[in-house]
Amino acid sequence: MELKKICDGLDFPEGPIAMADGTVILVEIRRGTLSRVHPDGRIDVVAELGGGPNGAAVGPDGMIYVCNNGGFVWTKGEPIRRPIGTPEDYISGSIQRVDPDTGIFETIYDSCDGQPLRGPNDIVFDTEGGFYFTDLGKSNPEYMHHGAFYYAKTDGSSIRRVHAPMITPNGIGLSPDGRSVYVAETRTSRVWSFDIIRPGEIAPVRFDMPGRLVTTLPNYQLLDSLAVQEDGHICVATLMRGGISVVPPEGGEVSFVEVPGDPYITNICFGGDDMRDAWITASGTGCLYHMRWPTPGLKLNFNG
Template sequence: MEIVAEGLAFPEGPVVMADGSVIIVEMTAGRITRCWNGRTETVCEVGGGPNGAAIGPDGALYVCNNGGLDPVKFQNARGPGHEGRIERIDLSTRKVERVYDRCDGIALEAPNDIVFDADGRMWFTDLGKTHDGIRTASGLFAALPDGSAITAINRHAVSYNGVGLSPGGEHVYVADTHQARLWRYDRKVEAQRPVWVASAPGPVGFDSLAVTAAGNICVATLYAGGISTITPGGRVSKFDIADERYVTNLAFGGADMRDAYITLSTTGRLMKTRWDEPGLELHYHG
């Protein structure tokens, strides 16, 4: 295990860039940060609570922003400035634009993770907010990156978090945090019921995910920290990471796609390790 960066404010959403750097979000600091060789550089300040991130077909960085946390109550913040939204960041100018903050007139709650398919369409999850004993709905959405069209695929989920695509693009995988379940959707069908793939044993939760070239789904696992690898047939195995409750995200990179970059959010670190199989190459790169 190699520590790429430390001292980060709840890192999430690693994006491996062509120059070998890794862009992450610092959720509790409201900023986007580039990491390499033990150094960090602020890309831009976005405010709120940046969560998942991905490079889009136009080369910009698209960020799921959950709106941030209330520092006093330690729960999801609400009100002006704390809207859940999808943001676009031009990495050359560092300009931040809001692309979506609602769907069909209904406000987004807490967008969490994002992936782009081969057609250039983004798929993102909305975890929902928890505040004052109230839990709002979660869901899965699909949208065009230019802000012209957004569709709610499912508005009635429990706690959707990680999202990824199968190697052929036929399926969209979604991880449910509180149920520790992995679900599968047909990418070409908008009105559908998800198919259950697997559940993790023990008192754990699921966070974000990445898919391998062979089609296995690697899910960052909370509480008993590690990475749970789930085959398309539902077999589950786990790579444990000691002394880290919030293993929140991973991304593959390197010449052979076997470098796994993993965010350790409790301790504020970005780690790198060699994986036992290559990751699936994403459709768009920085």
């Protein structure tokens, strides 16, 4: 598979969305923006969101819904830029709704049941128009919050904690039949599956196994965001090894697609007429790549 660099100069890009016009909308976490990358590599700022915009998805109203982690402390003077802590001015995380045409945005959630959102990370919409999102938590040298994943409505009327505690839940996606939700944990290198009973509610989990364990990657491979293929396989961006792990939904051998030159491969999304155009964010070096994927990606419910 040929890897093509679309652009560089992005400030820790994540959350790519393949749009119908051929552009890719993504976040630049360190820059604090929602941005649009054109096929020729031009970068336009859609909105100045502040904090740490992270995962992003198109909602049923055509708006872009952004998980904002509240911001990071960043490395300085290293060739690979990476987040290393929580800034002193951090207040909370949030979910933001952005008009991609005007850049006007609003915060629709910053807490659940009176508890602040810590570090919202990745997001996916179901067929009902609600969305699941992960909250990775925040950390410093002395503590790390437990994480969770949530379900919310776009009008700001309802948010619920679906499952907690989790250890750094990051990527989230739905199975092709919409009956399972997948969550990748960064620090445990695990991908979990949960059975959905109804929107925002999962089947009870066993006390000795907090979900169905799909896979645990060996060695020091950390997991980031994910996307699902049309055949149900789970494509998980894999930090430190630098590439995309392709995980069978029922377990089994995991294959790997390397993206050279950056250990911080953080996201993959699919688009194009045949859903085989894959866009991959290399966050540490600030690049967006394109490749033709061997298997079609799963079309999202409200893709732009």
